[in-house]
Amino acid sequence: MNSGKTIKAEVFRGPFDPGGQPEMSRGQPLELSLFAWNVRSGLSATKAVMSDEDRYANYWHWPSAEKLLRRADELGFDNQVQYGMWGGYGGPSRWNDDGLDFATAASASAVVTKNLNLFSTVHVGYKFHPMHIAKIGACIDFVSGGRWGLNVVSGANPEDFRKFGITERPAGPERYAMADEFVTLMKYLWTSDAPVDFEGKYYQCYGGYVGPRPARNPRPILMNAGQSDAGFDFACRQADWVFVVPPKGFLEDYVAMVNKAHTYAAKYERKVHVGAMCYSIIEETDARAEETQAWLEQEADYEAILNYSRAMMGTNSAMDMGEPDQWAGLGEDQYKKVALGMTGFQLFGSPETVAEKLRVLHETGIDNAVVGFFDPHKAVPMMGEKVMPILKKMGLRN
Numbered sequence: 001m002n003s004g005k006t007i008k009a010e011v012f013r014g015p016f017d018p019g020g021q022p023e024m025s026r027g028q029p030l031e032l033s034l035f036a037w038n039v040r041s042g043l044s045a046t047k048a049v050m051s052d053e054d055r056y057a058n059y060w061h062w063p064s065a066e067k068l069l070r071r072a073d074e075l076g077f078d079n080q081v082q083y084g085m086w087g088g089y090g091g092p093s094r095w096n097d098d099g100l101d102f103a104t105a106a107s108a109s110a111v112v113t114k115n116l117n118l119f120s121t122v123h124v125g126y127k128f129h130p131m132h133i134a135k136i137g138a139c140i141d142f143v144s145g146g147r148w149g150l151n152v153v154s155g156a157n158p159e160d161f162r163k164f165g166i167t168e169r170p171a172g173p174e175r176y177a178m179a180d181e182f183v184t185l186m187k188y189l190w191t192s193d194a195p196v197d198f199e200g201k202y203y204q205c206y207g208g209y210v211g212p213r214p215a216r217n218p219r220p221i222l223m224n225a226g227q228s229d230a231g232f233d234f235a236c237r238q239a240d241w242v243f244v245v246p247p248k249g250f251l252e253d254y255v256a257m258v259n260k261a262h263t264y265a266a267k268y269e270r271k272v273h274v275g276a277m278c279y280s281i282i283e284e285t286d287a288r289a290e291e292t293q294a295w296l297e298q299e300a301d302y303e304a305i306l307n308y309s310r311a312m313m314g315t316n317s318a319m320d321m322g323e324p325d326q327w328a329g330l331g332e333d334q335y336k337k338v339a340l341g342m343t344g345f346q347l348f349g350s351p352e353t354v355a356e357k358l359r360v361l362h363e364t365g366i367d368n369a370v371v372g373f374f375d376p377h378k379a380v381p382m383m384g385e386k387v388m389p390i391l392k393k394m395g396l397r398n
Contacts, residue, residue, distance in 0.1 A: 006207055009188055009198040013180040014237035015268040018191040019218030024240050024273040026078045026117070030358060030396040031368040032388070034072045034116075034380065035277065036083035037065060039099030043083075043279050043372035045308065045339045047093050048299040059376050060099055066112050068376055073113040075384025076397075080109060081223075081370050084121025084153060086160045089311070091304030103136050110144035118148045119223060125155035125175050126164040130185040131208050138190060138214045146215035151223040152239065154179045154231065157311040176226065176234045178202045183222065183238045190219040223275070236264035241273045243370065249337065249345060251364055258365030275368035276361060279341025281348045282373075282382045289349045293340065296374065300339035302328060308338060341372060351386035358387070359394050 025031070036042035041049045041057040049056035059068060069080060082105045088097030100108070102120035109118045118140065122133055133150070141148035154175035155161060161169045170178070181200040185208075188196045195207040214220050224235035225243035235242045242261040246253030258274050265272040281296075283289040306328040327335040337343045345361055347354045347369075358369055373379040391397040 006195045006197050007192060009185070009196055009200075012184055012198075012200045013177075014184060014234070015270055016184050016187055016238070017218075017270070018187060021240055021270065022216050022219060022221050024221060024271070025367070028078060028397055030362045030366070030391065031078040031275075032076075032383065033079035033081050033119075033275070033368055033370040034068075034077050034373075034376075035081045035370045036372040037068055037080065037376060038082045038105045039085050039096045040088065041093060041095055042374075042376070043341045043344060044296065044374050045089070045091070045093065045095045045301050045304045045342075046296045046299045047091075047301050048296050049093055055377065056375060057093070062108065064377075065100070066108070068380060069109055069113055069116070072380050072384070073116045075381065076388060077116060077380075077384070079117040079119060079149075079368070079370075080113075081119040081151065082106065082121055083372075084123060084151065086123070086126070086163055087157075089304040089307040091301040091307065093301040093304055095301055095304035095308070103140070106140050106148060107143070110140055110147065113147075116147065117221070118144060119151055119221075120148070121151040121153055123153045123155040123160065124179050124182040125166075125170065126160065127166070128182075129205075130182045130203055131189065131205055131210075133182075134186045134189040134210050137186075137220055138210045138212060141214040141216055141220050142212045144215070146217075148214070148216075149221035149223060149241075151225070151243070152179055152183060153224070154226065154234075159311065172228055173230045176230045179224075179234060180238060187219060190214050225277075232260065233264060236261060236270065236272055237268050239272065241275055241368070243275045243277065244366075245277050245343060247334075247343060249343060251360065254345075254361065254364035254366060262365075273367045274365060275370050276366045277342070277344035278347050278361070278369050278371040279344040280346075280354060280371050280373050280379055280383070281340075281375075282351060282354055282379045282387070284350060286349045286353055289353075292374070293348055296340055297336050300336065302326075305330075305335060305338050308342075340374075344372065345369075347371065351382060352390060354383075355387050355390035355394065358391060359396060362396055
C-alpha cells in the first residue's frame with residue numbers, strides 16, 4: 001500500500017534483494033520449459049520450415065499458439081520462455097522475422113494456462129524505462145497469480161539498437177551497468193510500500209510507485225543469459241536464473257559454467273538456478289530423428305545464418321567479417337548447430353534417447369532444460385507423454 005511518504009533510493013547496483021530472493025524451483029529435479037514458441041520458426045534456421053509453414057514456422061499464430069500452450073500446461077511443463085525479438089534474420093525462410101512481443105505474449109499466455117510460469121524477455125538498452133516494465137510485469141504477475149518472470153537482456157545487435165534510434169551501441173560493460181540500474185529500480189518499485197525517488201547515472205524516477213504489487217513474494221523471478229565476464233557477473237548479482245549457452249556445447253563446458261555461476265552467486269551471498277537452452281527433434285526412432293536432422297541441415301538457410309552470425313558478432317557488413325565461406329565463417333559444425341537450435345544443447349532421437357540426453361545434461365548441474373522444438377505440435381505431446389515418464393523413472397521428475 002502506498003504510504004504517501006517518499007523514500008530516497010540509496011542502492012543503485014546489485015546485489016540488491018529487498019525481502020530476499022523469490023522461490024526459484026517448481027519442485028522438480030529437472031524443470032522443462034517451452035522456449036521460442038512466440039517467433040516464426042523458433043530456433044530452426046532452415047528452409048525446411050517452408051515445406052509446411054503453418055506447422056513448422058507459424059505455430060506462433062493465435063490460436064495455434066494457444067493450443068500449444070494449453071497442451072504444454074496440461075502435460076506438466078514448468079515454464080514457457082518467450083524469445084525476445086525486434087527483428088529477424090531474413091533469408092528465404094524469414095527466420096524470426098515475425099513474432100509476438102513480450103507483453104502481449106505473456107498476457108495472452110496468462111489467461112489460457114493455469115500452472116506454467118510465464119517468462120517475458122526485455123532488452124533494457126533499447127530506451128525502455130524500469131517504471132514501464134515494472135508496471136507491465138506487476139500487472140501480468142497479478143493477473144496470472146504469481147506466474148510471471150522476466151528475462152533481462154542488455155541488448156547486443158547493432159541493428160536492433162538502430163531500430164530504437166541508437167546509432168552507437170554502448171560497449172558491453174556499459175550495457176550491463178545500465179541493466180544493473182534498471183533491475184535495481186525495478187526491485188525497488190516491486191517491493192516498496194512508499195513512492196521511490198531514484199537518481200542513478202542512467203535512470204531517474206521521482207515518486208515512482210507500482211500498484212498492484214506482483215503476486216509472487218517478494219517479486220518476480222529474474223533471468224539473464226549474459227555470457228561475457230561482465231554479463232555473467234551481472235546475472236549472478238541480480239538475477240535468479242542464469243541461462244548458459246556454451247559456444248561449443250561440450251559437456252565439460254556446461255560443468256564449468258554451472259560451477260562458475262554458483263561460485264559467483266555465493267560470493268554475493270545469493271543463490272541461482274541454472275538453465276540451458278536446448279533444441280529438440282523427437283521421433284519414434286533414432287533413425288527417423290537422424291533423417292529429420294539430415295533434412296534440416298541440408299536445407300539450412302545460409303542467408304539467415306549469415307545475418308545471425310553478423311548480429312552476434314556485432315557487425316553489419318560482409319567486410320566486417322571478411323569474405324564469408326559456405327559455412328558463413330562459422331565452420332561446418334558450428335554452422336549446423338546454429339541452423340538447428342542456435343547452438344543450443346541438441347536433444348535429437350527417440351523418446352528414450354532424448355530422456356537419456358536430458359539425464360546427462362542434468363548431471364552437469366543444469367536445473368532447467370529450456371527447449372525449442374522443430375515440430376512443436378508433435379514434439380511437445382511426445383515430450384509430455386513419452387519422455388517425461390522415463391524421466392520420472394530416472395528420478396528427474398516427480
